[in-house]
Amino acid sequence: MxxxxxxxxxxxxxxxxxxxxxxxxxxxxxxxxxxxxxxxxxxxxxxxxxxxxxxxxxxxxxxxxxxxxxxxxxxxxxxxxxxxxxxxxxxxxIQKPKFNDLWAGLLLIATFCGFVAVSGLTLYRYSKYHTFNGGGIYGGANDFSLDTNTIILFAFVLCVAFAFSWVYFLSARAFTKQFVWLTGILNCASAVATAVYYLYRRLWGAGIVFAIFAVFAIICFISWIPRIPFAVVMLQQTMDVARMRRVHVFLVSLVGGLISVAFAAWYSVTLVAIYVSYMPSNPGSTPNPACADASCSSAKVIGMVVFVTFAGYWITEWIKNTIYATIAGVYGSWYFCAGTPGGIPSGATSGALRRATTYSFGSISFGSLVVAIINMLRQACSIAQQQEASDGNIVGSIMFCILGCIIGCLNWLVTFINRYAFSHIALYGKPYIAAAKDTWHMMKDRGIDALVNDCLVGPVLTMGSVFVAYLCALLSYLWLEYTHPAYNDGRTFTPVIMAFSFLIGLQVCQIFMTPIGAGVDTVFVAMAWDPQVAITDHPEFWDRLVQVYPHVQQVIHV
Known part of the structure; x- marks a missing residue:
């Protein structure tokens, strides 16, 4: 001394x-x-x-x-x-040039306009023949493609996704200490229950695949137990900042979740309308009145479905990342300014949102585009895997599962880089690629990458989103089994509808949970920018970090 x-x-x-x-x-x-x-x-x-x-x-x-x-x-x-x-x-x-990656922003706008055009055209054709597709769960004459029964199903899926996502977010606020344990246990239990149910129904391919998922989830959760105290400290600090008077984290989460649900509803109705409007009827089936002008073809349906799904991925990723950049601006303001005489800048939330939707619009669109392309490939593998499982082809199902895991790893890597790059973009308006390179090198040099690897908050939020997606997929399966729509004889559309239900639940919950993940990630990035601020301006947070993770004193290069 x-x-x-x-x-x-x-x-x-x-x-x-x-x-x-x-x-x-x-x-x-x-x-x-x-x-x-x-x-x-x-x-x-x-x-x-x-x-x-x-x-x-x-x-x-x-x-x-x-x-x-x-x-x-x-x-x-x-x-x-x-x-x-x-x-x-x-x-x-922000220094000039203020607007970066404009080409990506303009391309996103063009894609959205294309989505609007396809949606408007197909919904118009659907409205002309809505009686053919039924006015409720039953009564439709359509026996070859999706119909009103599917729209009602997606409405219930959206309700489940919204309710469970909001409850999950509120659980993180009310039971912060127990949140990590609760998520891990629920994820393992849901994976096991899903596998058991599929095996009980003699769906051997799907049952074996989900059994593998369950074993993997249990092994991961057991290996994470020693790292839980560190994740709890980071989560508690994030929620403490969210409760401050000058920030509106909970409001941003609610509004973002409602927007995602509204867009998911629009996407769901458009998806059904595409099948109804352009799917040719099978030989021996009731003729499709929408195809009287010979404008229907399976290739047209596939092309439109691929386009609207890609557009849906890109738009929802942009919504999620815009929320992320907004919250990153809030947490960056807390980290660097909470200890200054002026405190957190006035209008931090609205100012960060304004920047995300103007100067950084192109950069956020660019980062979202990369993730959207990877997610499209993963969605295609998921549909193919479930189709093989429904046909009883275990080998094909496992092969597509392995391919999906490889694509999932690539998606994790890109998402990992995006998370920290968007924090940099939110505060200083850098172009996407430059922000990704600078942030990654800075975190490596400061030693923050060791903290990131040992923090479980990101995986926990992902596990929670997957749990909600499981519920949505299970709901769609049970719905199709018990309503027996005519178009699904032989479970022809079961894999497709389950995959899209899983997608809806996953995206909605991820958008709800984005503010929490953005808060944790931004604290890491801010500590990489200037670790001394954590010691001098946030001593209580630093002390708690040292208590549960003493290695932080060696890994951060102050």
């Missing part, structure tokens, strides 16, 4: 010949840091002999104000708020 006090006195007594010069550390440059000569060798030796963690000496001379730290922003400007009237835009300024 004496050595540390001497070292601190030595730091504070030395002149600073490099005042105002850029601070160099780990290859990054930033304005506002000041360099000091190292203490004498005997003081350095005394510091190295300490066994207990001690906060590093304050690197600023006493006569200077405390709040001069600035995160390495790669050319962007950071102005700590001096009063509570300073806005988010003034605190995190």
């Amino acid at each position: 004496a050595h540390q006090g001497q070292a601190a006195d030595y730091y504070n007594s030395q002149p600073n010949p490099a005042a105002g010069a850029p601070y160099q550390q780990q290859g990054y440059q930033q304005q506002g840091y000041q360099q000091y000569p190292p203490p004498p060798a005997h003081l350095q030796q005394g510091q190295q002999q300490q066994q207990q963690y001690q906060a590093p000496p304050q690197p600023y001379p006493p006569q200077e104000p405390k709040y001069t730290h600035q995160p390495p922003t790669y050319g962007a400007s950071f102005v700590p708020p001096q009063d509570d009237k300073q806005s988010f835009q003034d605190t995190f300024k």
Whole structure:
């Protein structure tokens, strides 16, 4: 202790010949840091002999104000708020060019317009022959494609997805400590129950595949148990920030969830309308009145379904990532500004949303496009795997399952990079590729990647979303089994409808849970930008982190 006090006195007594010069550390440059000569060798030796963690000496001379730290922003400007009237835009300024990746934003707009055109055309054709497709669960004459029965099914799927997603989000708020355990147990139990049910129904292919999933889920959960305390601390800190007066995390989650449900409903009706409007009837089946003009073909149906599904993926990913960038701006404001005289900038939530939908619109669209393409491939594997399982082809089902797992790993890698890149984009408006490269290199150099790998919050939220998706898929299966729609004789459409129900439940729940994941990820990125802020401005959070994860003192390079 004496050595540390001497070292601190030595730091504070030395002149600073490099005042105002850029601070160099780990290859990054930033304005506002000041360099000091190292203490004498005997003081350095005394510091190295300490066994207990001690906060590093304050690197600023006493006569200077405390709040001069600035995160390495790669050319962007950071102005700590001096009063509570300073806005988010003034605190995190964007340098020119402000608009990046415009081509991706324009392409997304064009894709959305195409989705609107296809939806409008098919819904118009559906409305002309709605009596042929029935006015409820039963009574339709359609025996060759999806009909009103399917629309009602998707309505129930949306209700289940919305209800369970919102309850799951509220559970994270009310039972933060138990949330991780609850999610792991529910995910394992649902996987086992699904496998048992399919085996009981003698659907051997699907039963074996889900049994493999169940074993994998149980092994993963057991291996995660030692890391749960660290995840709980990160989750608690995220929820504590969400409860602050100047942020609106819960409101953003609710509004984003409602928008996702509304779009999922639009997508579901459009999907059914495509089949009704352009699917030619089978030989011996009731003729499709919509095909009287010879405009129907299976190729046209497949093409439209592929397009609207791709558009649906891209649009929902954009919604999710826009919410992510909005919340990232809020948590970045808390991390860097909560300890300043002005506190969190005024209008942090609205300011971050405005930036995400204007300057960063193209960059968010670009990142969402990559994920949408990968998800399309995974969806195709899922449908093929379930089709093989329904036909009793166990080998084919397992092969498509393995291919789906490979695509899933690729999706995880891209999503992992996106999460932290969007945090950078949210605060400083960097282009997508530049933000991904800079953020990843910075996190590696700071040692934050070790914390990310040991944090379970992301996998826990994914497991919760998969649980909701399981429920939606199971609901669609039971619905088709007990209503026996004429078009599904021989379970022809069961794999397709189950896959789309799974997709709806997964996307809706992921959008609901995005604010929590965005909060945790942004704290990691902020600690990579400037770990000293966590020690000086958020000492209670840092102390709790050290208690459950002592290794944090070695992995973060302050």
